Amino acid sequence: MSTNFQPGLPGLLSATALPAARTAAPIRLLTLTTIPVGTNPLGVAVAPNGNAYVTNAGSGSNDVTVINTATDTVVGAPIPVGTRPFGVAVAPNGKAYVANSLSNDVTVIDTVTNTVLVPSISVGVTPVWVAVASNGNAYVTNQTSNDVTVINTTTDTVVGAPIPVGSAPFGVAVAPNGNAYVTNLGSDDVTVIDTATNTVLVPSIPIGINPYSVAIAPNGNAYVSAFGPNTVTVISTVTNTVVGLPIPVGTNPTGVAVAPNGKAYVDNLGTNDVTVIDTTTNTVVCTPIPVGGNPFGVAVAPNGKIYVTNTTSNDVSVIPPFPTLTTITPNQGPTTGGTPVTLTGTNLTGATVTIGGNPATGISVNPAGTQITATTPPGAPGPATVTVTTDGGCASLVNGFTYASPSHATSLTATPALAKLFPPHVYFPFLTATLKDLVTGLPVPGQTITFKTGTHVLGTATTNAQGTAKLDETLTFPLILANGGYDATFAGTGTLLPSSAHGEVLTP
Incomplete structure (x- = not known):
């Protein structure tokens, strides 16, 4: 499968050559918040102050849009950066680092004042992605020069010589153990860098065709999207080996981000949706979440919301935090239905409820989104799974409710x-x-x-x-x-x- 590289810019997606968007009706009709930004938004990262920074790579933009994740509104005017900005990452000191793929440099933004601190730090050829290690260094993948540039985020200067990696490096993420994982689109593998010494630890971990992005889960595993086979590969950052079989997702997966609750969000550029993976079981949960046109970048805010850049609809989709379901009371009732029940959990706003696959009625959610009252539908005798579904995902109590034969007086x-x-x-x-x-x-x-x-x-x-x-x-x-x-x-x-x-x- 072609990765639709733009001529002259290996590995860079062309807005005019992207796979066709899905035309079939989505599985779920959602009411996601959509925030208009600049042209061809690609990267997104969230700062410690809660603001999200979105790179707009279109020729009429070349800037960064700032979004307040508390109100989901744009903050101020776009911040001008270099030419065709791609990836962005925010250091613990509050500086945002933007990789400008055509001007071959990195722009540094002060996220407190939303002003440019350093207009240009020269790096390799075609820088596309950036990640910050716990030691404070930023790691920039240079796609055409096949290497990684290291930037000291205290002095905003380049550290040492570029680190050679595989062919056409794209994504990069740093694990808690200090290892940086670099996806190489051209050589279909991942290179591991020791950020303590800035040397290559593992030259090549083979992955599916065209590995794009990588993100680290709370359990320490790295999740790599493979554009060609439409899968996500899991790597143990302890052994630097592949864990299990690739996980099937949507068409042409690109961006990956993992929330603190262990849910991994994968952008599917070809099907205009997001797949959610439970990293504790490495299985897909719920149905895909429809978003805008050709989603590419994804990031998780401290408030639990997920921000997805849509490259052809020129906006950002906001996915609510993933719901949880803790209890249902009472947990049994007659097969005829009609039992009033109370469900407790978190992030339940807008939820629908099914019991044994059948929709409950009379649903009401409290303002805090922590409690639902509903009436059970009819069901078959025996245990039934209770599921709540919101725009942010779904949560279940397996066999949480038991249907009994009609009660006798x-x-x-x-x-x-x-x-x-x-x-x-x-x-x-x-x-x-x-x-x-x-x-x-x-x-x-x-x-x-x-x-x-x-x-x-x-x-x-x-x-x-x-x-x-x-x-x-x-x-x-x-x-x-x-x-x-x-x-x-x-x-x-x-x-x-x-x-x-x-x-x-x-x-x-």
């Missing part, structure tokens, strides 16, 4: 409490209560009955084969006398409705 009969007052003493051998199924007419064995008088719980007993529960109770009879008797209660089950009865005091 029950009756509970309590025998009177006995008291012999003449001659002057009392006796109270036991309390009894009998449980009966009103549909079958049969006694119900094996169920727990709770006995109490007033606010005092006397104890519990289990019904026998005749449906009768007996509680030996002689010590607290004065309480029973004082409260005019006792109460027996059956809490109910998934198939039996609750019932209760009152036992009077009988004085023969």
Whole structure:
């Protein structure tokens, strides 16, 4: 499969030669926020102050748009940089480093003032991507000169000679162990650099055709998008070997970013959507998230939102944070449906709910997005998976709700409490209560009955084969006398409705 390289600029995508956008209706109709930016936006990175920096590579732009991720609005005027800016990364000191692919330099922006600090740091030929290591150095991939330039972000000067890597290097990311992983489009592999010594540690880890971007997950694994085979390859940054089989995603995957919750977001340039991968299981979760035209770059903000640059629609799509689902209460109900339930979790705004694959009704989400009330649909007997779906993804409680056959009404009969007052003493051998199924007419064995008088719980007993529960109770009879008797209660089950009865005091 062709990677649609622009003539004269190996490895650079041409806005006029991109794969056709998907025309079929998306699986999910979403209401994502869309932010217009400059022409042909490519890279995106988020600064410590929460602002997102978007490179606009079109001939009429050559600048960087700043987005406030709290309000999803553009901040100020675009910041002019070099020619055809591609990748951007923000150092811990708040400086943003922009790789300008046609002017062969890097522009440094102060993200506090959104002004240019250093207009041009000369690097290699066709710089396209940049990442910052924990030691403060920025690593810039130079696609035509097949090397990586190192920049000291304190002095904004080049460190040492360029580091040779594979053919047509593109993406770069730095793992917590200090190793930098460089994707080489031309040689179909990844080179590993030791950022402590700025030397090549592993010359080549073979990957699928045209590896584009790379991102590091919280578990330390590197996730590499392969443009040709439409997959993501996982690399262990401990052993520098490939983990498992490639993960199928959409058509022509490009940008990759991993959120702190371990969800990896992969831009699919050919299908205009984003695939979400759970990095704990290395499996795709939910359905693809439709975005704008030919998505390319992706970044995760501290507030959990995901920002995707769309190269042909000249905008940025904002994906909400991934939802979580913690509990459903109650967790059982009849197969006929109609059970009011409460679901708790996070990022649930706008959610739909399915139970056993069937949509729940009467959905209401609280303003904080942490609680949903809904009514269960009809379902088949047995356990059913509960799933919430938002614009940001989906979350499930596997077998979280159990459908039981329609509930039967029950009756509970309590025998009177006995008291012999003449001659002057009392006796109270036991309390009894009998449980009966009103549909079958049969006694119900094996169920727990709770006995109490007033606010005092006397104890519990289990019904026998005749449906009768007996509680030996002689010590607290004065309480029973004082409260005019006792109460027996059956809490109910998934198939039996609750019932209760009152036992009077009988004085023969």
